Amino acid sequence: MKISVLMVGKTTHEGLQKLIQDYHQRLTHYIGFETRIIPELKNIKNLPVNEQKEKEADLILKQLEPADEVILLDEKGKTLTSVGFAGFLETKMLASTKKLVFVIGGPFGFSERVYQRADQLLSLSAMTFSHQMIRLLFAEQLYRAMTIIKGENYHHQ
Numbered sequence: 001m002k003i004s005v006l007m008v009g010k011t012t013h014e015g016l017q018k019l020i021q022d023y024h025q026r027l028t029h030y031i032g033f034e035t036r037i038i039p040e041l042k043n044i045k046n047l048p049v050n051e052q053k054e055k056e057a058d059l060i061l062k063q064l065e066p067a068d069e070v071i072l073l074d075e076k077g078k079t080l081t082s083v084g085f086a087g088f089l090e091t092k093m094l095a096s097t098k099k100l101v102f103v104i105g106g107p108f109g110f111s112e113r114v115y116q117r118a119d120q121l122l123s124l125s126a127m128t129f130s131h132q133m134i135r136l137l138f139a140e141q142l143y144r145a146m147t148i149i150k151g152e153n154y155h156h157q
Helices: 014-027 049-062 082-094 112-117 133-149
Strands: 002-008 032-038 069-079 099-104 120-123
Touching: 002 049, 002 133, 014 032, 014 133, 032 049, 049 112, 069 112, 082 133, 099 133
Parallel strands: 002 032, 002 099, 069 099, 069 120
Antiparallel strands: none
């Protein structure tokens, strides 16, 4: 199985960039892993939020293949414990899922078209985080899940 994380916009904070890169590099030891960045929209100051989300939707949907299993990181999604998330990933691996695509949207979330394409929604917390901060939190949780699956001594219960 390959895991892909699709993100709208760059991570601009240098400290976050370094931490995210560290976890991404660690992940390649466990599984096929890639990140793809969709450039932020330009000249959008006067665009209504719905139009911004629709333009982002066009860019997100272009990146997806019909066979991709798509999971949106979204506040309305299901919450899992770290062990539960590891179990979720392991189930996908055993089911021979070819590519699991996690999507981190822009600051205003997703358009209805992106929700319709999604196979599942996953929430990392009932709290709201910046779309840049969630990249680090999710990278760490992916890494934690892989160490749980492999029985390594990273996660403590």
